[in-house]
Amino acid sequence: MNYTSTKLLSALSCPQDKSLRDINFAPLGAAAWTTSGDLAQNGITAIAQAASGAMRSGQGFDPTRDSVSASIKNSLLLAAAQGYSRLAIPFIVSGIFKDRIDPGARKPEIAFIITQSIANSRGSVDVVIVAWDPSDKALFDQYVRDVNDPGITVQKGSITDFSCHHCPAIVNAANMEVVSAAACQGILQRRSMGASMGDQNRVPSTKRRKGLSPHSGRPTQTHRVKCQ
Numbered sequence: 001m002n003y004t005s006t007k008l009l010s011a012l013s014c015p016q017d018k019s020l021r022d023i024n025f026a027p028l029g030a031a032a033w034t035t036s037g038d039l040a041q042n043g044i045t046a047i048a049q050a051a052s053g054a055m056r057s058g059q060g061f062d063p064t065r066d067s068v069s070a071s072i073k074n075s076l077l078l079a080a081a082q083g084y085s086r087l088a089i090p091f092i093v094s095g096i097f098k099d100r101i102d103p104g105a106r107k108p109e110i111a112f113i114i115t116q117s118i119a120n121s122r123g124s125v126d127v128v129i130v131a132w133d134p135s136d137k138a139l140f141d142q143y144v145r146d147v148n149d150p151g152i153t154v155q156k157g158s159i160t161d162f163s164c165h166h167c168p169a170i171v172n173a174a175n176m177e178v179v180s181a182a183a184c185q186g187i188l189q190r191r192s193m194g195a196s197m198g199d200q201n202r203v204p205s206t207k208r209r210k211g212l213s214p215h216s217g218r219p220t221q222t223h224r225v226k227c228q
Helices: 037-042 065-081 107-121 134-147 174-187
Strands: 031-035 048-052 084-088 125-130 152-156 171-175
Touching: 037 174, 048 065, 065 107, 065 171, 065 174, 107 125, 107 134, 107 152, 125 134, 134 152
Parallel strands: 048 171, 084 125, 084 171, 125 152
Antiparallel strands: 031 048
């Protein structure tokens, strides 16, 4: 049994869990493709919502090393399917999600996993890794030098700053709940970038009405991931 992936939701290499359908969660490690709302005015037209874990804790919801890698892979697959040749990726799972990985993982290991997943999965998509902290950038600089791939570069700055990376699509450190709703509509249900990215990498919040998408004004929906 495998999840059915589409141009809006990719769940390759995700663990199979039928129970997620009953609670409307996307698979652990999945990614969904959404529009970018107000960021489009500055050149960022799409967001890959990467679900390396859930806000809910417990087995099947906590992030893992494999889910970090899978969420990056699925984000890259969606970018290619949507015809994007450049994708900016932040240091996902560098905050509270990192502390929920068992056994514990430190930043250097997570940075290595992200870099390796990019190198193995990017295909023809050029990737800019965006790190806010200088020490994080130094980690990625080292690992990118090791993979020796001219299609992968590192920049210091904010993932929402187009002038930093010049990528029309970015990855958002989301969660299984947000990805599920986003995949159904093809738009963001929420604008929270997730605690793992830090305030500097969050999409600016906008006023939204209860029960409506902040981008379209259409009612939010839930998504049941199909298995076959």
